[in-house]
Amino acid sequence: MKLSTHTQGEFTVAVIGETRMDAAVAPELKHQIAQLLDDGATRIVLDLSQVTFMDSSSLGALVSLLKMVGNRGDLIIAGAKGIVAELFKLTRMDRVFRMADSVDAAVGAVVA
Amino acid sequence: MxxxxxxxxxxxxxxxxxxxxxxxxxxxxxxxxxxxxxxxxxxxxxxxxxxxxxxxxxxxxxxxxxxxxxxxxxxxxxxxxxxxxxxxxxxxxxxxxxxxxxxxxxxxxxxxxxxxxxxxxxxxxxxxxKHRNLESVNQSLSAAQALIQSDLKRAATLQTGVLPVQKMFGRLCVDWFFQPAQYIGGDTFNYFPINDELLFFYSIDVSGHGISSALLSMCLQTLLSSTGELYCVDELTRTNAARFPSRLAERLNYHLNHTLDTGDHYLTLIMGVVDTVDERLYFVQAGHPQPFLYNPITQRVERVDCTGFPIGLLPDMEYETIDLPFPPGSRFILYSDGILELQHASGAPMTEDDLQERLQALSALPARLLVSKLGEQLGLGRAGEDKPDDISLLTIDFCG
Missing domain, CATH: 3.40.50.2300 (Response regulator)
Incomplete structure (x- = not known):
């Protein structure tokens, strides 16, 4: 799975470089983000702006990551659009995750 | 030497x-x-x-x-x-x-x-x-794979075997299509009459594919059966029908989060009851694709705009029962998202709007024909064309 990370202020920004997030990607996604948490990142922004399809197993992976973060930090979903944004809405996960239109908005929103 | x-x-x-x-x-x-x-x-x-x-x-x-x-x-x-x-x-x-x-x-x-x-x-x-070793390892891998594949094929057939066969319940007429993915997935559904006035139904999609998804969906069939422990906590009657679906969803969510170890699996569902006396439809939406309702007065197929938390994903979620009029001539259509992973001949993905248009065009047909025509249009049942995900669709008609 293509994933690039960089830091922006106190945030670790993880950019998903895949257009499809499906069962083939979910375990790897979970593993890599969990690794970031293990390495001490607490405030993570997950940039989904390149993702055009997400299935239930990837959504499940994101929720288990959110549980891992718990109260110790943030896992912010940035740039979800189209059917990806609809999936968050349909499953009401837009009420469970912090959602932001873009990485900049995510970083700014929390700082402000 | x-x-x-x-x-x-x-x-x-x-x-x-x-x-x-x-x-x-x-x-x-x-x-x-x-x-x-x-x-x-x-x-x-x-x-x-x-x-x-x-x-x-x-x-x-x-x-x-x-x-x-x-x-x-x-x-x-x-x-x-x-x-x-x-x-x-x-x-x-x-x-x-x-x-x-x-x-x-x-x-x-x-x-x-x-x-x-x-x-x-x-x-x-x-x-x-090394070559000899590899060959022997290859042979045992091929043998194991052949065994698993034939097991999965058999399992996919069995998965279809638990689905309901009766399709007429007084004035309610039900029909469905179901095609398991190449290797079994987690779709299932069921419906059964509580009495002459109430019909209980659900459509479930367990996340992921494969053996564990399929086993969880089988497990849910048992849990939600008329003799299942979750269902039997209180009896479904016309008096509690408007609260029953959401309460059952909450109990199921509790059960999956606290009793069953589902690993990373969870499920989306729509589960509800038709009351033919009050002419109402009560259902709970747990992250399932939005269902369609045919309104006999406007003669339009409409998407029911509703959202809800999936079951087994997070504990202690609240669910609400959606309550809609369901006069004679109405049709309620539930389906799993496998249909939305299908593609048109052009390669473009199938959307909810496409499905809605097709259902509208076929709305004059009785349930049995609707299901067979739509299945045909979606290319179901063709030999050698395996689908990426389970495909299931259920229609409940209130015949006049």
Whole structure:
């Protein structure tokens, strides 16, 4: 799975470089983000702006990551659009995750 | 090593034998290529040292004979040559020689060449062994895979076997299509009458594919059956029908988060009840694709705009029952998102709008025909066309 990370202020920004997030990607996604948490990142922004399809197993992976973060930090979903944004809405996960239109908005929103 | 010396000159045979025996090798002698070839077929030589010019059969011919034969092990050939020059080297290599030694024989040089032969043969031997190992591992993997595939095919058939067959319940007429993915997935559904007035139904999609998803969906069939422990906590009646779906969803969510270890699996569902006396539809939406409702007055198929938390994803979620009028002539259509992973012939993905349009166009048809026509349009049931996900669709018609 293509994933690039960089830091922006106190945030670790993880950019998903895949257009499809499906069962083939979910375990790897979970593993890599969990690794970031293990390495001490607490405030993570997950940039989904390149993702055009997400299935239930990837959504499940994101929720288990959110549980891992718990109260110790943030896992912010940035740039979800189209059917990806609809999936968050349909499953009401837009009420469970912090959602932001873009990485900049995510970083700014929390700082402000 | 077992080494064969092939030379028509007796003195050369003896010199070579002495050097090689001192090195600790077992040596046999042949006077020409034909005699050598006879010995090679009877004995197991690792190395053949062979003169170039000999009566009956010369060195290069012996080389070719060895290479053309399907011997069970590799034979390392050193050609002896008094002749020098590139042309001979090329001829010898082409015939299949591995190395050359020039006459007169220098002991140190021959020793080095024999040790080189040993290294090559050892390598060859290791490779052969690895190859044999790989082959046997491959064989057992193929056998295991064939077994799993036939098991999965069988399981997919069984998965269909638990689905309901009765389709008429008084004035309610139900129909469905279901096609498990190439390898079983987690879709399932059911419906059964509580009495003459109420019909209970659900459509479930367990996340992910494969054996664990399918087993969880089977497990849910048991949990939600009319005799299941979750269902039996309180009886579904017309009085509590408006609260029943959401309460059952909450209980199921609790059960999946606290009692069953579902791993990373969770499920989306729509579960509800039709009350034919009050002409109402009550259902709970837990992250399932939004259902369609055909309104007999406007004669339009409309998408019911509703959202809800999936079951088994997060504990202690609240669910609400959606309450809609369901007069005679209405039709309620539930489906799983496998349909939305299908593609048009153009490669564009199927959308909810496409499905809505198709359902609208087929809305005058009775349930049975709707299901068969739509299935046909979506390319279901065609041999050799496996779908990426389970496909299921359920329609409940309130016939007038």
């Amino acid at each position: 077992n080494i064969l010396i092939v030379d028509d000159a007796r003195d050369m045979q003896l010199i070579l034998r002495r050097i090689l025996t001192l090195m600790g090798h077992q040596v046999m002698l042949a006077d020409h290529g034909q005699q050598a070839w006879n010995l090679i077929q009877q004995h197991n030589f690792q190395v053949v040292i062979c003169d170039w010019v000999m009566p009956v059969m010369d060195g290069p011919t012996l080389c070719r004979t060895i290479r053309d034969a399907d011997l069970p092990h590799y034979v390392y050939i050193i050609l002896l040559t008094g002749m020098s020059g590139k042309q001979n080297l090329i001829l010898g290599m082409d015939a299949g020689a591995d190395d050359f030694a020039t006459k007169p024989i220098v002991r140190e040089e021959l020793e080095v060449r024999i040790r080189a032969a040993q290294r090559v043969l050892n390598l060859e031997h290791t490779l052969e062994e």
